[in-house]
Amino acid sequence: xxxxFSLLLSLFIISNQSLAQNPLDFGSDIRxxxxxxxxxxxxxxxxxxxxxxxxxxxxxxxxxxxxxxxDLVNWTDHGAVLSVEELSWADNFAWAPDAAYKNGKYYFxxxxxxxxxxxxxxxxxxxxxxxxxxxxxxxxxxxxxAIGGPLWREPYANDPALFIDDDGKPYLYFHGKDFDxxxxxxxxxLLSVKGDFIKMDMGGYEPKMxxxxxxxxxxxxxxxxxxxxxxxxxYMxxxxxxxWDYKGVFMEQEHQSNNHHxxxxxxxxxxxxxxxxxxxxxxxxxxxxxxxxxAAEFIEFNADGTIKPVQRTAEGVADFANRIKRN
Numbered sequence: 179x180x181x182x183f184s185l186l187l188s189l190f191i192i193s194n195q196s197l198a199q200n201p202l203d204f205g206s207d208i209r210x211x212x213x214x215x216x217x218x219x220x221x222x223x224x225x226x227x228x229x230x231x232x233x234x235x236x237x238x239x240x241x242x243x244x245x246x247x248x249d250l251v252n253w254t255d256h257g258a259v260l261s262v263e264e265l266s267w268a269d270n271f272a273w274a275p276d277a278a279y280k281n282g283k284y285y286f287x288x289x290x291x292x293x294x295x296x297x298x299x300x301x302x303x304x305x306x307x308x309x310x311x312x313x314x315x316x317x318x319x320x321x322x323x324a325i326g327g328p329l330w331r332e333p334y335a336n337d338p339a340l341f342i343d344d345d346g347k348p349y350l351y352f353h354g355k356d357f358d359x360x361x362x363x364x365x366x367x368l369l370s371v372k373g374d375f376i377k378m379d380m381g382g383y384e385p386k387m388x389x390x391x392x393x394x395x396x397x398x399x400x401x402x403x404x405x406x407x408x409x410x411x412x413y414m415x416x417x418x419x420x421x422w423d424y425k426g427v428f429m430e431q432e433h434q435s436n437n438h439h440x441x442x443x444x445x446x447x448x449x450x451x452x453x454x455x456x457x458x459x460x461x462x463x464x465x466x467x468x469x470x471x472x473a474a475e476f477i478e479f480n481a482d483g484t485i486k487p488v489q490r491t492a493e494g495v496a497d498f499a500n501r502i503k504r505n
Contacts, residue, residue, distance in 0.1 A: 200494035201454060201471030204245050204253050209458075211470035212274030212389070212438040213451040218317050219279065222246045223444050225451065226259070226275050226286070230470050233463035236295065239272040242288060244318050250449075250474065250498040259319035260312055262290050267327045271307055271336070274389060274438050278340045278368070279317075280348065285368050286312040286321045287350065289336035290328075307336045309352060311369055325369055333357040337438070340368075341392040341418060349418050351390040351401070358387050361419055379421035380413065389438040392418065395448075398483050402428075404437045410452070412485060428477075428485040433468065441477060446505040449495060450477040450488055476501075 202225075204210070209230035216224050225245045241261040247253045262272050268290035275288040291307030308328025312321035328335075334355040341349045348364040350371075360375045378401075387403040394400070401422050402412040408431035413422035431437070432454060439452040452475075455468040463469070474495045478486045 199251055199496035200473040200475075200490070200492055201456065202245075202253065202474060202494070203251075204255050204472075206255065207460065208243070208255070209469050210243060210245075210472045211453040213440060213453065213472040213474075214274070214276045215440045215442040215444075215449065215451045216277055216279070216317075217442060217444050218284075220317070222248055222317075223250065223442070224277070224317050225253075225472065226277050227472055228273055228275065229258070232461065236297070237273070238270055240270070241272055242275050242286075246318070250444075250495045256318040259314075260286060260288065260321045260323075265290055265310065265323055268292055268308070268310070271305075273307070274337050276338050276340045276440075277317075278342050278348065280342055280346070280368060281366070284314045284317050284319075284321075285340065286314070286319075287338040287340050288312065289338060291336075306331075307334055309335050309338045309350070329362070329371060337389045339390045339392055341394075343394070343418055347418075349392070351392055353388045353390065359384055376419050378419055381422055381424055383424045388436070391440050393441050394418075395443070395479070396483060400441070400485075402439065402441060404439070407436045408434065410437060410439055410488075414483065425484055427487070429488045429490075432490060435468070445498075445502045447495075447498065447501055448477045448479070450475045454490065 210227035212228040214226040227243050229241050229243050241258040244256045244259045245253045262269050271291040273289045278285045288310050289307050293304035293306050295305040296302040310328050311324045313324045314321045335352045337353040339351040348368050350362045359378050359380050362371045362375050365372045385405050388407045390403045392401050399415045399418050400412055405411040409427050410429035411427050413424050415422045435455040441450055453470045454473050456471050458469040475488050477488055
């Protein structure tokens with residue numbers, strides 16, 4: 179009896195370990211954040227991330243990575259797709275990227291910058307960031323800086339989100355210093371801005387935001403963001419440029435730390451990718467107990483299209499294969 183109980187307990191522990199997929203297991207101890215998820219013509223899901231190096235100083239980040247999967251449990255690490263060392267106009271701040279497929283090419287949009295942010299004496303800060311575009315024939319790169327500079331230098335901008343509508347029009351959403359809730363329509367080759375920035379109508383509610391992500395579902399557009407850089411909230415609209423109707427929170431904050439996310443449909447399931455600040459006891463970085471790790475959850479919608487609240491879980495999307503079998 180005692181042996182049987184021990185065996186059942188062991189099987190239970192093993193079973194739960196096999197279901198524990200948050201944070202996502204990329205096959206190494208790499209720290210990733212800001213996951214941007216896309217499904218490309220080859221049928222795989224690709225995740226473009228920023229890269230937190232061990233004990234890095236104040237988000238001084240140097241390259242971007244890509245991972246891919248067909249079952250969301252077993253991932254292929256394709257390595258770094260681009261580094262600030264390959265840029266002539268920036269040498270730091272390889273922050274949250276995004277990507278798109280258009281005209282038979284893969285486009286990688288990324289923020290990068292120069293200078294230094296003085297948190298104690300902000301008046302001494304020299305930090306600047308802009309958004310670049312790199313192009314490749316492959317979803318895993320190598321990507322090459324396509325314009326040799328940022329899309330624009332003013333305003334200071336980061337956190338690009340590239341959305342291509344059903345009619346082929348490309349839109350770039352971003353966080354801009356004193357310039358939030360603007361969108362730029364891009365030219366068809368995605369290498370320059372078409373016309374002026376468009377100030378969107380957010381229905382009178384414009385909180386501090388970072389990391390926008392826009393997607394389309396059943397004819398409705400969703401503008402999602404980490405409100406106050408913490409809690410994930412969203413708006414809905416009938417147009418990619420608004421006016422937008424604020425709908426509220428779909429994921430609460432954790433540890434009063436930043437979040438950055440993406441939403442995508444894959445094989446009939448809607449998925450939320452995001453990052454978590456988790457205790458990392460195996461780390462050599464004693465100054466920072468929590469570090470960022472990419473994670474994922476299923477995301478569901480009500481009949482009226484609104485998003486149901488999403489909870490952080492240990493199992494994440496480990497049940498993906500079984501779910502798609504039931505679809």
